[in-house]
Every structure is written in structure tokens, then in C-alpha cells.
Amino acid sequence: MTILNELSAVELRDRITGGEIKSVDAAEAVFQAIAAWDPFLHAYNSTFRESTLRGAEKIDRDRAAGKKPGLLSGVPIAIKDNICTTFGTTTCSSKMLADFRSPYNASVVEKLQNAGALIVGKTNLDEFAMGSSTENSAFGPTHNPWNTRRVPGGSSGGSAAATAAGLCSAALGSDTGGSIRQPASLCGIVGLKPTYGLVSRYGLVAFASSLDQIGPLARTVADAALLLQVIAGHDPRDSTSWPEPSDDYLSELEKPLEEVRLGLPEEFTGEGVDAEVASAVRTAVEFYRAQGAKIVPVSLPHTRYGIAAYYVIAPAEAASNLARYDGVHYGHRAAHPEDLYDLYAASRAQGFGPEVQRRIMLGTYALSAGYYDAYYLRALKVRQLIKHDFDEAFQQCDFIACPTSPTVAFELGAKSGDPLRMYLCDVFTVTCNIAGIPGMNIPCGFSSDGLPIGLQLLGPIFSERRMLRLARQYEKNHDWHKRRPQPPAAEPRHKQPD
Ligand code: GLN
Numbered sequence: 001m002t003i004l005n006e007l008s009a010v011e012l013r014d015r016i017t018g019g020e021i022k023s024v025d026a027a028e029a030v031f032q033a034i035a036a037w038d039p040f041l042h043a044y045n046s047t048f049r050e051s052t053l054r055g056a057e058k059i060d061r062d063r064a065a066g067k068k069p070g071l072l073s074g075v076p077i078a079i080k081d082n083i084c085t086t087f088g089t090t091t092c093s094s095k096m097l098a099d100f101r102s103p104y105n106a107s108v109v110e111k112l113q114n115a116g117a118l119i120v121g122k123t124n125l126d127e128f129a130m131g132s133s134t135e136n137s138a139f140g141p142t143h144n145p146w147n148t149r150r151v152p153g154g155s156s157g158g159s160a161a162a163t164a165a166g167l168c169s170a171a172l173g174s175d176t177g178g179s180i181r182q183p184a185s186l187c188g189i190v191g192l193k194p195t196y197g198l199v200s201r202y203g204l205v206a207f208a209s210s211l212d213q214i215g216p217l218a219r220t221v222a223d224a225a226l227l228l229q230v231i232a233g234h235d236p237r238d239s240t241s242w243p244e245p246s247d248d249y250l251s252e253l254e255k256p257l258e259e260v261r262l263g264l265p266e267e268f269t270g271e272g273v274d275a276e277v278a279s280a281v282r283t284a285v286e287f288y289r290a291q292g293a294k295i296v297p298v299s300l301p302h303t304r305y306g307i308a309a310y311y312v313i314a315p316a317e318a319a320s321n322l323a324r325y326d327g328v329h330y331g332h333r334a335a336h337p338e339d340l341y342d343l344y345a346a347s348r349a350q351g352f353g354p355e356v357q358r359r360i361m362l363g364t365y366a367l368s369a370g371y372y373d374a375y376y377l378r379a380l381k382v383r384q385l386i387k388h389d390f391d392e393a394f395q396q397c398d399f400i401a402c403p404t405s406p407t408v409a410f411e412l413g414a415k416s417g418d419p420l421r422m423y424l425c426d427v428f429t430v431t432c433n434i435a436g437i438p439g440m441n442i443p444c445g446f447s448s449d450g451l452p453i454g455l456q457l458l459g460p461i462f463s464e465r466r467m468l469r470l471a472r473q474y475e476k477n478h479d480w481h482k483r484r485p486q487p488p489a490a491e492p493r494h495k496q497p498d
Contacts, residue, residue: 005033005166007169008222009072009169012075013071016069017063023055023118030167031052031120040143040488041162042141043078043152043165043167044078044167045123046088046122051087052076072117073116076117076168077117077172078167079119079121079159079172080125080156080158080171081125082205085122092127093139094127094138094352095353107200107202108172109203111233125179127352127353129155130155130318130355131355132422132423132425133154133410133422142161147450148488151412153182153184153409155173156179156217169223170217170218170226172214173215176208176212176213176433177429178428181456182441186454187452188452189219189441190219190220190441191215191216192215192216193433195436195437195461196210197240198233198242198464199232200237201214206317206321207317211317216228221468225250228249228464232246233245247464253472257466257473262401263397263399267299268300268403277447281403283445284401284474287474298397300389300390303389305385305386306434310434312366312376313379313380314363315360316363316379319359322360327347366379402458403453403454403455404441409452432458436461437463439456440468440471441454442471444474444480446480
């Protein structure tokens with residue numbers, strides 16, 4: 001267990017390829033950690049012990065035979081359960097797809113496997129990635145490893161909890177309005193949402209296609225860069241994939257940025273932000289100032305419409321994408337329908353949970369004749385204004401710094417009865433998807449009750465290479481990322497209530 005909890009993906013890979021650690025031993029250690037800890041967390045929907053161990057044996061054999069190792073040789077990786085794999089199921093944490101077996105692998109899964117990664121399991125999420133706490137999973141919530149009475153964030157809560165707790169070296173998530181960055185923030189790890197089009201969406205179950213991106217969750221900036229290196233790049237099977245070759249995210253990672261201008265948006269502070277979150281983010285910005293960054297105030301005036309626009313655009317696209325679940329082509333099929341209409345209605349009513357149904361209704365309403373102009377079209381206009389805000393801001397600064405989440409991890413159940421309060425968790429993350437730009441979370445402190453706080457960096461399209469260097473510069477001078485949550489056995493028997 002300690003092997004993985006202490007080593008980063010890069011270190012583990014280096015030790016496996018250098019022969020100091022056997023891939024099989026590393027894989028065994030992951031499954032031991034999962035057996036010990038996941039009953040308390042429920043980070044995984046399914047795990048693949050046999051295939052992982054077989055893969056690990058092959059890595060060890062290939063090494064002995066002198067074969068050239070891949071970038072992720074022997075590294076145990078978890079995959080969000082809305083990314084298709086031919087092995088196991090791809091459930092989207094929905095009853096609708098509880099038994100769904102994909103006939104193909106997502107491009108990102110192929111790329112990971114070609115790089116030597118071992119796919120250890122599929123992680124829990126809010127049903128169809130709709131949520132900010134992983135409580136919307138049809139299979140029960142994931143718990144935060146720092147405090148199991150708290151949520152891990154969402155919707156990639158399983159990937160974030162598994163990575164934070166050392167139940168994998170790193171993971172993939174998807175981010176439509178914050179679902180990589182916000183759980184990374186609440187679990188104290190690094191999470192990166194790439195520029196729209198940088199990573200192939202082929203094999204990602206669609207939620208809102210103009211916003212969805214796959215990206216890495218990892219314990220260090222270098223690990224996030226390593227995963228991005230492997231998964232980025234053009235894919236002819238995704239028509240929105242960017243046709244140019246991707247950057248090299250690893251080669252200059254250790255080199256601090258020179259003369260960086262860091263923008264502080266006035267709209268991203270103030271009301272609704274925990275005092276401890278605001279203070280940790282301010283301290284992080286001061287660090288950059290002390291390192292020579294120029295801090296420039298910027299304004300993103302349309303940010304205040306971000307949540308409203310997002311919660312029209314995302315449900316509208318979702319309503320259309322989820323129309324394919326009709327009980328005929330895919331997924332759950334209701335028994336004994338009276339007629340075809342009843343088959344559709346009953347299959348969908350039984351297969352989809354309450355939040356997914358709410359989104360479908362919101363989206364259908366926003367797209368319907370008579371309301372299209374008032375809601376959907378208007379939201380698209382706001383989208384342009386938000387994009388324009390960022391274009392203007394990036395004339396004055398190279399990157400923007402702000403909180404990822406206005407609060408630290410909240411109690412399970414605290415917001416699940418109040419959708420609007422839950423939607424407000426995404427206030428700092430949705431504009432990044434709306435504009436298609438990259439954003440990442442890095443750990444930047446802890447609250448007085450020991451919960452992680454995250455700093456969000458936002459940059460212009462395709463600025464990942466420099467953004468990762470900026471993040472690494474912070475990480476190198478702090479040790480937040482070295483703190484790890486303790487497994488249950490190590491917790492005091494009589495825990496103080498918090
Ligand atoms: N919390 C947001 C939502 O519920 C974002 C989800 C996501 O990024 N997948 O839509």
C-alpha cells in the first residue's frame with residue numbers, strides 16, 4: 001500500500017522500468033489498498049484485478065526481454081465510468097446502462113494501454129456526469145478520503161477520491177462544467193481540463209458535446225503532464241478534435257515561467273467564497289508575486305451569467321444526447337410495455353434518476369418552439385460574451401488565478417435536496433468550458449478542519465504547456481501535495497466530531 005501512496009506515477013514508472021519494483025508487486029499493492037479502503041469510499045464501480053495482474057506480468061516479462069518501455073509502463077490508472085472500455089461495463093453510474101458493455105474502447109483508453117498503463121477499474125460519478133458531489137450516482141455516493149462524511153466533489157468524484165487515497169496512481173475524468181477541477185480541489189489533488197478539442201472524446205459517453213473534455217486527475221503536476229502527454233492529440237474519429245500535433249508537456253516542466261502576468265478577476269472573489277478559501281488563494285497569488293509575476297486586475301463582467309447560461313446549454317445538449325436511450329437501441333428496457341410509447345416512457349422513467357430527468361426536462365423546455373429564442377439562443381449569445389471577456393482579459397495577462405470551488409468539501413446530503421445550491425458549486429468552473437479554454441486545479445492549502453483548498457489557473461486555448469510549468473513552479477515551493485489522507489485503519493478509533 002505504501003508504495004503507491006508515497007510514489008508519484010512518474011516515480012513508480014521509473015522504478016518499474018529501472019527494475020527496482022516489479023509491476024506485479026505494484027499492482028498487488030493497489031488492489032490491497034482498494035480492498036482496505038474502498039469499502040469506506042466507494043470510489044470504484046468495478047475493478048479489474050485479473051487483467052491488471054496479467055498486464056503487469058507482461059510488463060515485467062517485456063522488461064526482462066529488454067523491450068522498450070512505454071511512458072506509463074506498469075502505472076495503475078483508474079477510468080471514470082462514462083469512458084468506454086471493451087472490458088467490464090461502462091455504466092455512467094446509471095441504472096440505464098447498469099449492464100452496458102461497450103463494443104469498443106475510447107481513444108484515450110487505447111492510448112493509455114499503448115503507453116503501458118494498467119487500467120485497474122472504473123470509477124463512480126454523478127449519473128451521466130450530472131452533478132457536483134457524486135451523490136447522484138445510482139449506485140450510491142463516493143466519500144471524501146479526507147473525511148468520509150464529506151462529499152468528494154463531482155462529477156468525477158470516484159476518480160478524485162481514488163487518486164487522493166492512493167487506490168490508483170492517477171485517473172481520467174471528464175469535465176463539462178468543472179467535473180475534473182472541482183473534485184480535484186475537494187480531494188486535494190491536481191486536475192486538468194484541457195482546451196476543447198485537445199483530447200479525443202471518441203468513446204466518452206456524451207453529456208453536453210460542445211463542453212465535454214476528458215482530462216487527468218493526479219497527485220502531482222508532473223503526473224498530470226505525463227497523462228496529458230499520452231492522451232492529447234488529433235483523432236480522426238472525433239470530428240471536433242484539433243488537427244494539429246499536440247505540445248510536449250514534459251520537456252520544460254521544471255523551468256519556471258519568466259515575466260508572467262497573472263490576472264486576478266474581480267468577479268471571482270467576494271460573496272459566497274469561504275474566508276479560508278479566499279485567504280489561501282490570496283496567499284498563492286502572493287507567492288507568484290514574490291517569484292516575479294506581475295499581478296494584474298482583470299474583469300470578466302459576464303461571469304455572473306455563467307451559471308445561468310451553462311444550465312441552459314448543458315441540459316439542452318444533454319436532452320438531445322440522451323434521446324438515444326429509448327429502451328430499444330441501448331440500455332434498460334422496461335418489461336411488459338402496453339405499446340411503443342409506453343416502452344419509451346417506462347424505460348426512461350425507470351432507467352434515469354431524478355437529476356438526469358430534471359436536466360432532460362430543462363433542456364427540452366429550453367429547446368422547445370416558443371422558448372428556443374428566449375432561453376437557448378440567448379444562452380448562446382451569453383456564451384459569445386463570456387468568450388469575449390476571456391479574449392480581452394488574455395490581452396492583459398497570461399493566466400488567470402482564482403478559487404476552483406467557493407467552499408471546501410461539504411457534508412454528504414447538505415445540498416442534495418436543493419439543485420440550485422448544488423449548481424452554484426460550479427460558479428468558478430463553468431466559464432472555462434463555455435469558452436473552451438484550459439483550466440486546472442492545484443492544491444493550495446487546507447481549512448482549519450483539515451480539508452483541502454484548491455487554486456484554479458485558467459489560460460488561453462492551447463496554453464497547457466505553459467500552464468503546467470506555472471503550476472509546477474507553485475508545487476515545487478510548497479508541500480500541500482505531499483500530505484495524504486490516512487486510511488481508516490490509521491484513524492483514531494474515537495473520532496472527534498468536526
Ligand atoms: N456540476 C456540473 C453539472 O452538474 C458539471 C458537471 C460536469 O462537469 N460533468 O453539470
